[in-house]
Amino acid sequence: MKYKRQGQILKIIHEQNIKTHEQLIKELNKSGYNVTQATVSRDIKELGLIKAPVSDGGSIYTTSRDIPKELDRRINMITDTVKSVEYALNNVVVKTYPGMASAVAASVDAAMKDDFLGSIAGDDTLLIITKNEEKSAEIAEKLMKIFS
Helix, strand or coil: CHHHHHHHHHHHHHHCCCCCHHHHHHHHHHCCCCCCHHHHHHHHHHHCCEEEECCCCCEEEECHHHCHHHHHHHHHHHHHHEEEEEEECCEEEEEECCCCHHHHHHHHHHHHHHHCCEEEECCCEEEEECCCHHHHHHHHHHHHHHHC
16 A cells, blocks of 8 residues: 555656645545655655755655756756865865855755765855765766866
């Protein structure tokens, strides 16, 4: 039952712009699945669904594999905000113009989250922590290609 329900969730989010848990619950109920908010929250987490921004200013549920075009658009928007990318040991430091580090961090996290251990953004600096220096060099090189 769980897998059928989760399959239905994927079908719903591919066919409609679902913005809220409540909207998803309503659509599942229409499809014959009597679910609670807690069940839907668990399913969203297990399926790895994310909220992606849409042109109207809101955001919708989607799978990470559904966002490459959106990701490209976001990366293109922030490319001019990055001033430098450097690495040392297991750290990559991305310098941005003031106020832009969080936007850069969100895009980098979405595009490369499996490549590093974690990241943290301040006002004009993004710190990415990797497993080792080789991984730092690899990530820094990728970021330099993206942002240059």
